[in-house]
Amino acid sequence: MLALRVLLSGQLHGYGIAQRIRALSDSVLEAEEGSLYPTLQRMLLEGWVTSQAGVSETGRRVRFYTLTRQGVKQLKREIADYEQATAAIQTILRTA
């Protein structure tokens, strides 16, 4: 979900996505950055993102990922799910 959210603002390569997630979450979410790649493959397979070949800032060949319409839809669905879940948790916390 985070990767989808980050891509909403435009196309990025893998390192860029990782950077943005780290920056946006103020380094709270510190996962192994490599685990991003299996996730990206899955998103490609599901058709949520597409990839174009490009060149990175360091001059390496990398893929730039762009969100598709389907991806936007999926992001909305995930955000809705997430909000529903947190709302439920908050209700429980407040009443308990």
Next chain:
Amino acid sequence: MGKFIRRLSALFHRRRLQQELEEEMAAHREMMPADRQRHFGSTLRFQEEAGDQWGWTWLDHFRQDIAYGTRSLTRSPGFALTAIAVLSLGIGVNLAEIHLFNALLHRLQVRDLDSLCRFFRVTREGTSGGFSLPAIEFYQRHNTVLSAMIAETFVPGVFHAEDSEDLRCSMVSGNFFEELGITPVYGRLLDQQDDQPGAPAVAVLGYGYWQSRFGGDPGIVLKTIRLNGKPVQVVGIAPSRFGGLVQQPAPIWMPISQLPYLTGAGREWMDYGSQRTFMLGRLKPGISLEAAEAQFRSLTAGLRSQQPQSVDRNEWLKVRPADAPLAIKPEALVLLTTCFLLVLLVLLSACANLGNMLLARGLARQREIEIRLAVGAGRWRVIRQLMTENLMLAGLASVAALLLGKLAARILLRIIEAPPNLRIVTDWRIVLACAVLGLAATLAFGLAPAFQTVKRGPKATRARKILVSLQVAVSCVLLILSSFFTRAVRQSFRAEVTFDYAGMAVVDPSFYVHNYTPAQARQAALELAARLRQLPGIDAASIATIPPLRRSWIEHISAQQLYLNAVDPSYFPMMRLPLLQGRMFGPVEPDAMVIGESAARRLWPNQSPLGKTCLIAQRVRTVTGVVKDSGANLMSNPESVEAYTPIDDKNAVYATILVHATTSPGQMSGALRAAAALPGIVPLVATFQSAIDRQMDTIRKTVTVVGSLGGVASLLALLGIFGLLAFTVAQRTREIGVRMALGARRLDVLRCVLGQYALPFGTGAVLGVAVAAAAAKVMRNILFGFIPFDLVSFGAGLLLFAAVALAASIAPMRRALRIDPASALHYE
């Protein structure tokens, strides 16, 4: 859908995607600040995980397994070749059997078979396929559901020049070949012109008859041959794939209009009363069998109003597909099933053999497998690897088996002298059967050893022992059966018969085919017998409806099978059947009956049978006398008992004349046929010996088939036992060395190697004898009643197996005895 396409395209661009991913990750790491490098995680692991997402990992694994299997098989080519040979033998014999079955059940090779149907008359007396010619003409003229109609009848007792072999000549309507879409091999086939009245007499030869009688010489076309002494021109040869329509195989086809010319029959065979012609039709497109049946029902009613005396009150016509499956006789079914079981036994034996080899190989590979497990291979992955290897073996063996099976089936057909229209074709059914057998065999021989190899443990030896006893049992069954049949052939026909069968012949005028009334038939039979008795070289003649050794008529009296025959009183002296009690019946005494001594014992034990009554062929009969057993039916049934009734109005049309010649009856057949000729009838003449020869021939063929199966099984057993012992010796070399160093004698060494297999061998042998006994009993009951059920053949079979086992164990034993204690202790 889009997902599927993306997945598929990933399959084709796998390498590129992989490369892109690698570069991408490398770039990622480069861009990370040095202090954060370790936060990336394991590149390899993520690559694998990323690859998993596309769902093609199994394919990679499969490819790896195949590569692994290829490597490990090519590293031990001896094992691989033996395994493939063993398995392809096992599958091959099964395929050969299926080939044969396929060939026997093959569909007629004619144009548009599905629209072809055959008609049957259903009357008070039962269902019959015979129609009269004017009735066929009537139906042809008035029906609207058929696009064409085909008529076929046959004439028995047609003789080519001086041949003694009689031909059942097929007489067909002129459109026969054209309608069935048959094309000739040479010359032309029959057409409508040939079937016009007054057309010259022409004939088409069947492929098989052409091959056997004329040596396949195409020069026969347009030549004139003499059938029943009348000139007939051969105009063509039918193709080998077409053996005939109703009558199969048909040696000769002639136009139906030539029937009077060929047989001298008068106008009467054209009447409504002569119902001997088969009627077939081709349904118009879209007409169902039911619709045709409905129309023919009303047509039959119409015919009845014209011909009330020849059409039954409730008569109607049944319409059936022309290609209705053959009604298989129960005996044939039992025989086929037995054969199926025997070839399955061979396959089972092959699987047991291979299983054993794999177990041995698994033990030898123990170390390799252990290393694989130790470095983290999953148990399933290893099993899958081993099974892939087995599957490759089975695949190669199946391909070999396809060729082998076809070859074996060809040879078998040659052995049983099958008609040439039986074809061995590798169609999808054969390939499917091959694949199924291959897969089943893989599971049967491979799964247990694969598990065993991964698990290890003491069970391995038990599995081996079970497999060994199984194989021993199978080999014993096949060897005992082949020795049983081989003995049977050498025994030759030695039944205890009272009569001089070698001097006897039967003259069969087939009155029932020529529409004789019972009274006419009886009169004609008596005249014929009297005429034949006058012939020089003939010293006796009699009349019976069932010629001994050739046919049988069985009725059940209170659960007792009774072999019946309706005979003239002169039958008893001719068959050398002395009267034991009571009296013979006279010529006109329809309610009397004479029985054999065994029948008297079975039906009325400890009582006098004279004056007892029983119901036979809808008539109460009284026993007037008892004669000796003739033994005429022993050939088919060792427990046959006999009874005789006088010839009466019901059975007179089936009368045949039996004659006894002072010299060889075979040389008399021409004279007999000439002397017995009646207007319109050329009777069939056959010696008793020919019936026996035919039966012996069947046995000989069975022996060849069972014997070759036995040979295959012995070969498998030889390989199996050899492999087993060789492996045992290799495995226990060290132990044997220690024992020898401690002073063990040679006998002890042998005991050490052989001891553990004594029990499985014994179990297997006992099991084999039991199964073989059951199989032999079944065979004896249905086919070869006169074969003695003796212990010699069983002993011989077992001895043969012992010889095979001994031969297989010589080499490993020598190796065990040659072990040098010093070097054995170094052996590893």
